[in-house]
Amino acid sequence: MDAKTAPRRFSPPHAFHRLRVRLRSLYRGDSPAAVRFRYSVICIDLAIIAFFIAGPMLREQWVFLTLDYAIAAVLGVDLAARALTYPKLSRWLRRPVVWVDIFIWLTLLLPEIFLNLGFLRVARLWTLVHSEFFWRTIGRRYDDTRWEDVAKAGANLVTFVFVATGFVYASFARIHPGIAGYVDALYFTVAALTTTGFGDITLPGTWGRLISIGVMISGITLFVQLAQTLFRPNKVIWPCPSCGLLRHDPDAVHCKACGQLLAIPNKS
Template sequence: MSRAKPADDSPEKPDGLRLRARLRALYHGSSVTAVRFRLAVLIIDLIIIAFFVAAPLLREGGVIFYIIDYVIAALLAADLAARAWAYSDMRDWLKKPIVWVDLFILATLLFPAWLFNLGFLRVLRLWTLINSDFFWRTIGRRYDDTRVEEVTKAIVALVTFIFVATGFVYTSFMGRYEGISGYIDALYFTVTSLTTTGYGDILLPGVWGRIVSIVIMLVGVTLFVRLGQTLLRPHKVRHPCDRCGLQVHEPDAVHCKACGNLLCIPDEGA
């Protein structure tokens, strides 16, 4: 006579833990489903960023604009909540500066009446996206810690600054000075200032205007120099030395230049 199998006394996972495991698998896993999920999230993120860039031109849409604004706020809030729940340590997650930038962007979406003049900072979402591990684990897995990543981050930093500075000039001087009659004028002034071209057809008035112009020129030149250095400096690969910990070496290096330890750098072209 066959014996009955003993009942499985192992407790089932609570719904919250099962949801957390599922979110962690989607946000941090390497399965086909996880990669497709993250690609969908990134596509939505890029569409939202495009809306942020075009927002000054679309603001005349009235009620429709604010409906879209609150829909984006709901999407961003859901994404942030899911990432927080999927992260192993909430306190460690909150220590990340990128997280606080995203939380501030969410605040500008939820309270547009009070934070209307800071709406131009939403473009910082582009910078936080490209500087996140989430992006490089999904789109740039083969380019992570490579020259492609460095160049991409340098370009995005420059583009983000251009649109943030343009938004600031537009918000601060539109309607107060006849030279800035629209968003395109603010963009034109920003580009001519940070490239130090300075045609002189648009000048910001007063001491405050001169300070803004100086800041745009200094930061713009710095970002251009950084981009140039990233493009022109010799290519190096990331391969930590197991003796001294030096992180980057020449692609054909045989010995560590810091301690002389023998290296074995994989040949990516093989």
């Protein structure tokens, strides 16, 4: 058998390189198969986030740990795959959302150690909506300025609500008679965040008052941020080649900061 007819054999380094190229095409490519793959990953992420939100109510069920370890396996594979799409691991690790995802994965892998920090898993919603992966997929169909800003502001608010709820539940459930379950903690968080202040559930002591103050201040800040995003004039992201101003009116011809002529594409 000569060299031309001999079967091709791939060395482990070559096979590993092909794997990285394939993962990079799926996670970052523009082909229909890559887009379908990313939509599938996003749907799985949303289902996992729903489990994180319902987690405190399912903790006593026998199936909880089974789902917990299954999700840990899925997130572990996803984290490893995303890391392989980067040319250098150090570049991947420099991103703050990566460290949040790694911490969430550790709470799933070691649930007994991180039992009281399980409420932080909801931060997966924040890392998903703020990820380049999410907007490379969703941004193909929606405006990447208006919808992105609104979605990020909304994700910040929703993430805060459920993180604060989980913290109140972990700190006061079965200790304070007003917090008998997760729904009570959610009710208190929303009442404090909106500064409604019904007064039927209040946290005891100085520590409870400080938590209430923090929830109220953070809630007002996040509501204002979301309102500003919803009602401020629409802008497009188009860096000015002269001064670097990033946001401009959709029909702008010149940069309002330096007067540089712009060439913003007009879809109409």
